[in-house]
Amino acid sequence: MTTVREASFDLFREQGMTTMFGNPGSTELPMLADFPSDFRYVLGLQEAVVVGMADGFAQASGRTTVANLHTAPGVGNAMGAIFNAQANHSPVLVTAGQQARAQITLQANLTNRDAIRMPHPLVKWSFEPARAEDVPLALAHGAHLASLPPKGPAFVSLPMDDWYAEVDESDAREAIARRVDGRAAADPAAVRVLADRLDAAANPVMVAGPDIDASGAWDDAVALAERQRLPVWATPATGGGRLGFPESHPSFRGVLPPAIGPIGQTLEGHDLILVVGSSVFPYYPYIPGPLLPQGAKLVAITSDPDEAARAPMGDALVADVKLTLEALLADLPESGRPVPEPNQGPQEIPPTEPLDSSTVHTALGEVFPDDGIVVLESPASTLALRNQLRLSRPGSYYFSAGGGLGFGLAASVGVQLAQPDRPVVCVLGEGSAQYAITAFWSAVAYKVPVTFLVMRNEEYAILKWFADVEQVSGAPGLDLPALDVAAVAEGYGVKAQRAGDRDGVRDALERAFASSQPELVEVSVAPGMSLF
Numbered sequence: 001m002t003t004v005r006e007a008s009f010d011l012f013r014e015q016g017m018t019t020m021f022g023n024p025g026s027t028e029l030p031m032l033a034d035f036p037s038d039f040r041y042v043l044g045l046q047e048a049v050v051v052g053m054a055d056g057f058a059q060a061s062g063r064t065t066v067a068n069l070h071t072a073p074g075v076g077n078a079m080g081a082i083f084n085a086q087a088n089h090s091p092v093l094v095t096a097g098q099q100a101r102a103q104i105t106l107q108a109n110l111t112n113r114d115a116i117r118m119p120h121p122l123v124k125w126s127f128e129p130a131r132a133e134d135v136p137l138a139l140a141h142g143a144h145l146a147s148l149p150p151k152g153p154a155f156v157s158l159p160m161d162d163w164y165a166e167v168d169e170s171d172a173r174e175a176i177a178r179r180v181d182g183r184a185a186a187d188p189a190a191v192r193v194l195a196d197r198l199d200a201a202a203n204p205v206m207v208a209g210p211d212i213d214a215s216g217a218w219d220d221a222v223a224l225a226e227r228q229r230l231p232v233w234a235t236p237a238t239g240g241g242r243l244g245f246p247e248s249h250p251s252f253r254g255v256l257p258p259a260i261g262p263i264g265q266t267l268e269g270h271d272l273i274l275v276v277g278s279s280v281f282p283y284y285p286y287i288p289g290p291l292l293p294q295g296a297k298l299v300a301i302t303s304d305p306d307e308a309a310r311a312p313m314g315d316a317l318v319a320d321v322k323l324t325l326e327a328l329l330a331d332l333p334e335s336g337r338p339v340p341e342p343n344q345g346p347q348e349i350p351p352t353e354p355l356d357s358s359t360v361h362t363a364l365g366e367v368f369p370d371d372g373i374v375v376l377e378s379p380a381s382t383l384a385l386r387n388q389l390r391l392s393r394p395g396s397y398y399f400s401a402g403g404g405l406g407f408g409l410a411a412s413v414g415v416q417l418a419q420p421d422r423p424v425v426c427v428l429g430e431g432s433a434q435y436a437i438t439a440f441w442s443a444v445a446y447k448v449p450v451t452f453l454v455m456r457n458e459e460y461a462i463l464k465w466f467a468d469v470e471q472v473s474g475a476p477g478l479d480l481p482a483l484d485v486a487a488v489a490e491g492y493g494v495k496a497q498r499a500g501d502r503d504g505v506r507d508a509l510e511r512a513f514a515s516s517q518p519e520l521v522e523v524s525v526a527p528g529m530s531l532f
């Protein structure tokens with residue numbers, strides 16, 4: 001016989017899940033008792049931060065990651081972050097403590113009355129085991145489901161008195177040792193048809209999405225574009241939680257706009273649109289128009305059956321993105337089409353007073369380390385950063401595909417913990433920083449050397465832009481005067497600098513990158529959107 005607690009930690013150990021994020025309460029303490037020394041517990045001070053950190057860690061490590069929350073209020077606080085993890089296809093196993101079984105029916109204090117239903121639409125699976133001894137199997141079930149395509153959060157509610165219950169040792173061993181591999185290859189006949197369509201097309205184009213990076217298909221996507229002479233667009237920034245293609249590559253064209261009409265116009269002239277590792281498409285806002293340019297066909301490769309099923313046009317092939325690109329490459333010859341015209345590279349930005357966000361990103365680009373990683377949540381400067389930095393290595397960009405603010409600051413801490421040898425810069429709007437502000441404390445407490453770059457424009461700039469698009473005037477609540485993120489960060493123990501000109505920004509960033517502690521650079525920037 002062994003205990004639920006021993007079997008559960010053996011399961012986590014066996015599955016490589018030894019870094020755990022959490023915010024504890026009385027209902028989680030029995031789980032955490034005598035915490036094993038080969039595990040790492042990362043405390044987040046609020047549950048949105050706990051799940052955001054776990055999301056970043058899971059994506060950047062490629063490992064399913066536990067986020068342990070405090071019964072119903074903890075799950076409630078984390079819902080926005082769970083929504084983001086789902087959109088990011090991030091394998092997070094969310095667990096939450098629950099009242100002791102003897103007191104659930106009488107609804108003692110802190111009972112999660114409907115634990116299964118609470119996170120339901122945002123997770124792949126939501127469960128509370130019927131018996132204490134089923135806990136290790138339920139955790140295994142959740143962990144495997146989270147890691148199967150499409151990866152995403154799963155939830156298990158854990159009554160607090162289950163941890164000391166005894167389980168049969170050999171049953172536990174069976175559950176613990178299982179391997180579940182979800183990488184499925186495409187039907188070879190379907191790949192052959194796609195290869196023929198691609199080869200026969202007069203002017204095909206590729207749209208690269210986040211699952212290229214997540215599936216490890218970076219080099220295959222480059223090889224396919226080069227062999228078939230494909231110009232490449234990045235999927236719209238709204239859904240591009242990761243990059244799918246090197247943005248300094250001569251065949252890279254830019255980031256697709258996020259709305260129906262403009263996408264159709266941008267892809268005008270192509271007869272075949274090959275979408276790889278993205279939904280079709282992460283549209284927002286609503287700007288109607290033809291879904292495809294006149295005469296164009298579309299084929300999407302995705303590991304997510306729902307992405308394939310819900311697309312409003314085109315065909316789809318549901319399979320692992322890397323395996324499918326490998327199979328396509330095996331079937332495809334060198335194309336005789338002309339090599340796409342080389343792209344222009346970043347646009348020159350004339351100096352402005354006060355600094356424009358694009359200028360700040362040119363300064364960031366000058367000191368950005370080759371192996372650097374960007375975690376981005378600066379809505380009004382998203383495109384400026386993409387255009388100026390032209391990130392070109394796999395695993396170097398994380399963005400919330402869900403659009404819920406609070407991902408950036410928290411996820412950057414998780415990404416840096418998963419990638420301790422790569423410098424991480426987290427670029428934040430001063431408004432966005434507020435949704436996960438307590439992650440500064442975790443960065444300091446665990447000596448996580450993220451460089452935070454805060455763009456202080458004293459407003460919700462992107463919402464003013466949306467107000468124009470939506471023809472809304474007179475909306476309140478779009479200004480953020482006197483929000484001093486540097487001072488707040490200092491309160492959490494982060495060393496903060498303020499910079500006001502281009503050289504100052506560059507020097508401050510250089511110092512922060514060289515530091516082994518989290519450091520923050522706050523820059524006052526001009527209001528409005530920066531697009532280049």
Ligand SMILES: Cc1ncc(C[n+]2csc(CCOP(=O)(O)OP(=O)(O)O)c2C)c(N)n1
Binds near residue numbers: 378404406431457
């Ligand atoms: C959880 C959540 N609440 C509200 C929003 C709506 N929203 C989108 S962008 C934005 C402004 C963010 O401010 P800031 O980071 O200063 O960005 P700026 O537009 O100035 O770059 C808001 C409030 C959201 N996306 N997510």
